Amino acid sequence: MAHLRIDKLRKSYGALEVLRGFDLDVPSGEFVVFVGPSGCGKSTLLRAIAGLDGITSGSISIDGDDITDLPPSDRGIAMVFQSYALYPHMTVHDNLAFGLKMAGMSRAEQKVRIDASARMLQIDALLDRFPRELSGGQRQRVAIGRAITRDPSVFLFDEPLSNLDAALRVATRIEIARLKEKLPDTTMIYVTHDQVEAMTLADRIVVLQGGRIEQVGKPLELYHRPNNLFVAGFIGSPA
Ligand code: ADP
Ligand code: MG
Numbered sequence: 186m187a188h189l190r191i192d193k194l195r196k197s198y199g200a201l202e203v204l205r206g207f208d209l210d211v212p213s214g215e216f217v218v219f220v221g222p223s224g225c226g227k228s229t230l231l232r233a234i235a236g237l238d239g240i241t242s243g244s245i246s247i248d249g250d251d252i253t254d255l256p257p258s259d260r261g262i263a264m265v266f267q268s269y270a271l272y273p274h275m276t277v278h279d280n281l282a283f284g285l286k287m288a289g290m291s292r293a294e295q296k297v298r299i300d301a302s303a304r305m306l307q308i309d310a311l312l313d314r315f316p317r318e319l320s321g322g323q324r325q326r327v328a329i330g331r332a333i334t335r336d337p338s339v340f341l342f343d344e345p346l347s348n349l350d351a352a353l354r355v356a357t358r359i360e361i362a363r364l365k366e367k368l369p370d371t372t373m374i375y376v377t378h379d380q381v382e383a384m385t386l387a388d389r390i391v392v393l394q395g396g397r398i399e400q401v402g403k404p405l406e407l408y409h410r411p412n413n414l415f416v417a418g419f420i421g422s423p424a
Contacts, residue, residue, distance in 0.1 A: 186213045187247050187261070187338035187372040189234070194243035196229055203229045204396040207243070216365050216373045218383045220419050221393030227376045231341045234374070235264045247338065263332035264341040267348055269324040271316040278312040281331050298334045305367055306330040306360065322353035326360060342375040346382065358382055380420060384408070392416045
């Protein structure tokens with residue numbers, strides 16, 4: 186279970202205030218998609234949730250426990266980026282195992298986690314390969330698989346498909362939809378600028394502008410009843 190709560194989150198880089206008091210409540214197991222123009226603060230928000238960047242003020246909690254000051258490794262949060270960030274000199278297996286080894290997990294437990302994750306992402310046959318021997322789509326599946334081995338309660342995706350060509354993007358999107366079904370208790374936040382990804386994956390869509398929420402709602406609510414032209418431009422019906 187992972188009920189994620191973000192309260193009055195503020196984040197500035199120098200004089201630039203990127204997040205200006207951001208509030209969001211994400212019930213356990215919900216799949217929330219963030220959309221919004223480039224530079225509106227989507228990645229900043231994900232990095233703040235993951236603990237990769239300090240914040241100016243505000244708080245983040247999971248199931249009522251304040252995690253605002255915890256280091257990234259203690260938050261139970263995994264993040265997948267646009268670039269796959271695999272270790273090039275390690276096989277797929279060793280990429281999957283690395284974080285588990287660092288966490289001091291026994292070999293037997295590592296094997297259970299890696300087998301389950303490899304099966305889920307259909308990368309079992311690739312375990313002995315090196316990243317350079319994989320397609321972009323396979324690399325991204327390995328990156329997602331690596332995040333899953335850590336059994337996160339919250340999963341963050343930052344435009345995970347945007348480096349893939351159109352066909353791979355569709356295939357990997359379907360993979361992520363499957364993942365959502367297989368991990369119904371895992372809370373997921375997914376950033377994209379692709380309307381199809383947002384409409385097909387989201388339980389709720391959050392439309393951001395200038396570090397603030399313009400509108401939040403179920404995909405069809407936003408599609409049929411956007412609050413304004415800005416939201417309509419991202420999600421709304423062309424009529
Ligand atoms: P998005 O992911 O929505 O495109 P970002 O969260 O990456 O937007 O960036 C939001 C704003 O913060 C942008 O104006 C960007 O230039 C700025 N920014 C992001 N990271 C840094 C940083 N490390 N230092 C200074 N400014 C940054
Ligand atoms: Mg970004």
